[in-house]
Amino acid sequence: MKELMQTEAVITVAGLVKRYGEFEAVRGVDFEVGRGEVFGFVGPNGAGKTTVIECIVGLRKPTEGTVRVLGIDPSANRPQTTAHVAVQTQSASLFDTLSVIETLRLFASFHQNALDPDDVVHQVGLDEERDHRSKNLSGGQARRLLLGVALVGDPEIVVLDEPSAGLDPAARQNLWGLIASLRIRGVTVLLSTHDMEEATSLCDRVAMLVAGRVAALDSPAELIRKRSATSTVSFTVPFNIDIDTLATLAEPGGLTTSVVGGALRVTIVTSDPDKVLRRVTFEPSVKASEFDIRNGSLQDMFIELAREEFSEPAQKPASLPSRGKRSRS
Known part of the structure; x- marks a missing residue:
């Protein structure tokens, strides 16, 4: 940095x-x-x-x-x-x-x-x-x-x-x-x-x-x-997983699934990815693997x-930061 x-x-x-x-x-x-x-x-x-x-x-x-x-x-x-x-x-x-x-x-x-x-x-x-x-x-x-x-x-x-x-x-x-x-x-x-x-x-x-x-x-x-208030949590579970259990673990967030190679790929859009991860990993019946967390990007x-049609008034001069650290993402 x-x-x-x-x-x-x-x-x-x-x-x-x-x-x-x-x-x-x-x-x-x-x-x-x-x-x-x-x-x-x-x-x-x-x-x-x-x-x-x-x-x-x-x-x-x-x-x-x-x-x-x-x-x-x-x-x-x-x-x-x-x-x-x-x-x-x-x-x-x-x-x-x-x-x-x-x-x-x-x-x-x-x-x-x-x-x-x-x-x-x-x-x-x-x-x-x-x-x-x-x-x-x-x-x-x-x-x-x-x-x-x-x-x-x-x-x-x-x-x-x-x-x-x-x-x-x-x-x-x-x-x-x-x-x-x-x-x-x-x-x-x-x-x-x-x-x-x-x-x-x-x-x-x-x-x-x-x-x-x-x-x-x-x-x-x-x-x-x-700009990014949500993250995407993805993981793979066995095809015969109980969907109701998954839906409970996904809260707070919306859940979608797709079939990939005989298994289910689960994607959850959530404002609290840490909470979703804890729920999924602490539930032994889920047997989740291949986790991926994607935050917003530039x-x-x-x-x-x-x-968007940009219609806001011109911004004030963007002055230089006085102090702070530059972070990578």
């Missing part, structure tokens, strides 16, 4: 509104991101994530409201912003004939205070591919090189758009480890993703955008706790919010 102490806000967004003609893509967004924080954006397509990020990196100017990055107006001061903020898009073109180290040396030459490209090769785990041409890299290796290109300028803030999209599980885990190491170095990471497992595993806080507004903002664990919340 990482303890979130009182920390400096390096990104401040207040009352952000962005219109394209009569279409309002962003409808009053407020939040802050602290130095060294991994801050996630999630939301359905069209929720406004890309527009908010483009305003943060200075590619678009807000219609209303303010955006400050390290105290700078990014749309008015693009050179200053790009000197401190690196962006890794989901896909980008590399020079096919350049090797990994040559690519990093090239991009290092664009920065006044660049990191040593040899060190960056090691940071992104491409030591063995150091002299491989970029066109011969696997998808995961190419994604690591793109991240290396973003890091070689020694940015204070890194913006990542769907960093692990399309990667196999091993490559994804490796990339997650690299992103987690940025936090340890004090680099602030702004992460846009549709992968709820990624957001849960990596982010200190997550902002869920729906219809151009922040529908929820907190740590993944707190978002799940606040994905459940994401799906629920995406189905």
